[in-house]
Amino acid sequence: MFSYRHAFHAGNHADVLKHTVLLAVLKHMAQKETPFTVFDTHAGAGLYRLDGDYAQTSAEAAQGFLKLVAAKPATPLAPAVQDYVDLVASFNSGGQWKVYPGSPFIIQQHLRGRDKLKLFELHPTDAKTLSANIAQLEAGRQVAIALEDGFEGVKKFLPPPSRRALLFCDPSYEIKHDYARVQAMVADALVRFATGTYAVWYPLIPRPEAHDLPRKLKTLAVRAGKSWLEATLTVKSSKLLHDDEGETIRPGLPASGVFLINPPYTLKAALKDALPQLATILGQDQHATHTLESGG
Ligand code: SAM
Numbered sequence: 556m557f558s559y560r561h562a563f564h565a566g567n568h569a570d571v572l573k574h575t576v577l578l579a580v581l582k583h584m585a586q587k588e589t590p591f592t593v594f595d596t597h598a599g600a601g602l603y604r605l606d607g608d609y610a611q612t613s614a615e616a617a618q619g620f621l622k623l624v625a626a627k628p629a630t631p632l633a634p635a636v637q638d639y640v641d642l643v644a645s646f647n648s649g650g651q652w653k654v655y656p657g658s659p660f661i662i663q664q665h666l667r668g669r670d671k672l673k674l675f676e677l678h679p680t681d682a683k684t685l686s687a688n689i690a691q692l693e694a695g696r697q698v699a700i701a702l703e704d705g706f707e708g709v710k711k712f713l714p715p716p717s718r719r720a721l722l723f724c725d726p727s728y729e730i731k732h733d734y735a736r737v738q739a740m741v742a743d744a745l746v747r748f749a750t751g752t753y754a755v756w757y758p759l760i761p762r763p764e765a766h767d768l769p770r771k772l773k774t775l776a777v778r779a780g781k782s783w784l785e786a787t788l789t790v791k792s793s794k795l796l797h798d799d800e801g802e803t804i805r806p807g808l809p810a811s812g813v814f815l816i817n818p819p820y821t822l823k824a825a826l827k828d829a830l831p832q833l834a835t836i837l838g839q840d841q842h843a844t845h846t847l848e849s850g851g
């Protein structure tokens with residue numbers, strides 16, 4: 556069984572990037588009357604404590620979301636970043652940051668009565684917590700949770716009856732094979748449902764599979780004649796550091812990206828202002844940067 560638990564990482568710089576993008580996509584989708592479905596293939600526990608044991612152990616939010624809200628930028632936050640801060644604020648009160656919403660709750664907040672959300676989570680403990688968290692919403696059949704492999708489980712729902720959908724894929728990549736599974740899932744999904752919007756988060760780490768994945772997704776999009784967008788955020792160098800005794804210091808995640816196929820046409824403009832600001836505020840050394848590319 557996996558050892559990855561998202562509670563250790565909730566609110567880190569990767570969450571800031573992926574959730575800012577997710578929110579911008581959802582806002583666009585909710586503008587049209589037609590119902591939509593969202594598939595979250597790797598849902599996690601749904602809600603996280605920023606002051607809990609897990610969060611305190613890693614303190615990753617301190618270099619991510621909490622750093623963002625503590626910053627006093629010279630210019631106002633870009634609208635997409637402000638929307639994201641406002642969204643997390645809506646889960647907190649009294650000026651204290653205690654709760655961080657994961658993707659299921661970010662998505663659920665944007666559903667209208669006619670929209671649907673299907674969540675997949677394979678870790679039994681996280682799936683149990685997710686079920687308990689979602690039950691509080693009393694969302695009924697609008698939100699479904701499957702204790703199932705998301706890569707495989709999502710297939711049977713494609714294409715969805717709504718014919719408008721976002722597939723959000725956010726694996727932990729704890730297993731090397733996940734990179735190939737993402738690629739295979741997107742290739743299969745594009746055949747079943749060519750007009751869906753696909754958003755895949757991936758880590759940018761010194762590992763060939765991690766760098767190959769966005770290239771492979773781009774090839775899939777181009778071959779299918781679909782538009783694509785890739786956004787990355789780097790907060791520090793990926794070089795290994797050594798302490799005074801020559802021991803290697805684990806640098807932690809230096810960068811990550813989100814690759815989208817059939818992105819909303821409004822997304823690039825929204826991220827153009829947001830990404831440089833995130834790189835400036837969350838950057839930890841002179842390697843902090845961002846990229847934003849699109850095509851199709
Ligand atoms: N998407 C969540 C969010 O943004 O709040 C965080 C998800 S976390 C990065 C990845 C999750 O996927 C973990 O909770 C892990 O237990 C789960 N997981 C790992 N492999 C899976 C699989 N094959 N299918 C479904 N869930 C899986």
